[in-house]
Amino acid sequence: MSSRKLIITGGSRGIGFEIVRGALKDGYQVVVVGKNKISLDQAKTDLEDFGAVSTCEVDLSNRDSVLSFCEAVNDPVYGLINNAGICKVRRIDENQSLDEWDEILATNLAAPYLLTANLLSKIQDGGRIINISSQLGKEGRRGYGAYCASKFGLIGLTKCWAKELGHRRITVNAVCPGWVDTEMSRVDSQRIADEKGVSLENYLQEITSPLELGRLSSPSEVAGLIRFLLSEDAAGISGRDWLMHTIWNQE
Numbered sequence: 001m002s003s004r005k006l007i008i009t010g011g012s013r014g015i016g017f018e019i020v021r022g023a024l025k026d027g028y029q030v031v032v033v034g035k036n037k038i039s040l041d042q043a044k045t046d047l048e049d050f051g052a053v054s055t056c057e058v059d060l061s062n063r064d065s066v067l068s069f070c071e072a073v074n075d076p077v078y079g080l081i082n083n084a085g086i087c088k089v090r091r092i093d094e095n096q097s098l099d100e101w102d103e104i105l106a107t108n109l110a111a112p113y114l115l116t117a118n119l120l121s122k123i124q125d126g127g128r129i130i131n132i133s134s135q136l137g138k139e140g141r142r143g144y145g146a147y148c149a150s151k152f153g154l155i156g157l158t159k160c161w162a163k164e165l166g167h168r169r170i171t172v173n174a175v176c177p178g179w180v181d182t183e184m185s186r187v188d189s190q191r192i193a194d195e196k197g198v199s200l201e202n203y204l205q206e207i208t209s210p211l212e213l214g215r216l217s218s219p220s221e222v223a224g225l226i227r228f229l230l231s232e233d234a235a236g237i238s239g240r241d242w243l244m245h246t247i248w249n250q251e
């Protein structure tokens with residue numbers, strides 16, 4: 001592996017933060033891409049002890065911002081991890097605004113496409129592309145149409161790119177976490193618990209009891225799978241969608 005540089009989107013918080021921490025421990029140099037300067041600065045401070053980390057402020061929902069970032073990347077890159085994502089809940093009969101639909105699709109699906117297409121010449125042969133999809137990239141859920149469309153789409157792109165880039169030994173995989181304990185899932189769980197009129201604790205018990213391990217995954221467990229996919233041991237694995245636990249599909 002000649003380059004040790006990774007670009008990780010959404011690395012300032014949640015799952016992305018743990019992916020960055022794991023990658024730094026494994027000796028990679030990491031560029032963390034995020035939108036919010038305050039959370040990027042905080043992440044840099046918290047991660048500096050683990051290795052060579054830098055940050056870049058990019059609004060991934062804005063095409064020009066993504067393209068300017070890609071143009072400014074010079075060095076060869078070993079891997080791109082498309083992790084940043086947003087989730088907003090609106091059923092088909094609730095008149096989702098086109099702006100909201102566009103923001104979700106732009107952040108979760110168009111940005112990974114634009115980053116991958118425009119960084120491809122800088123990603124070295126034998127490199128890695130990892131897309132963070134979701135269990136909702138494999139099954140629908142009421143109210144999650146735009147999010148599901150983006151996450152199903154990301155798995156589709158993964159499978160196409162794996163076939164298109166195999167001749168360069170670039171592996172492309174999707175990781176599909178289920179419930180992971182982050183701000184995104186906490187906000188969502190609290191909202192649903194409130195709607196149901198039950199405590200957060202009872203709601204979490206309800207959603208985790210059908211899972212194999214009976215609990216939420218942790219961000220560092222998702223990062224563990226990504227550390228493996230980045231490693232030389234995973235050089236022969238491409239085009240797969242890695243579901244982390246059974247699909248919870250009761251709503």
Ligand SMILES: NC(=O)c1ccc[n+]([C@@H]2O[C@H](COP(=O)([O-])OP(=O)(O)OC[C@H]3O[C@@H](n4cnc5c(N)ncnc54)[C@H](OP(=O)(O)O)[C@@H]3O)[C@@H](O)[C@H]2O)c1
Nearest residue numbers: 010013014015034035036060061084085134180182184185
């Ligand atoms: N948590 C779960 O249960 C779960 C389950 C399955 C899949 N996932 C997926 O895993 C990924 C990470 O989720 P998470 O739970 O860690 O989310 P999170 O805690 O809400 O963090 C989201 C990250 O994405 C960044 N981001 C959001 N919009 C952005 C934009 N327009 N431009 C640049 N950066 C942006 C945020 O940066 P700022 O701080 O700058 O906003 C933040 O670093 C997402 O793709 C999500 O869909 C999560």
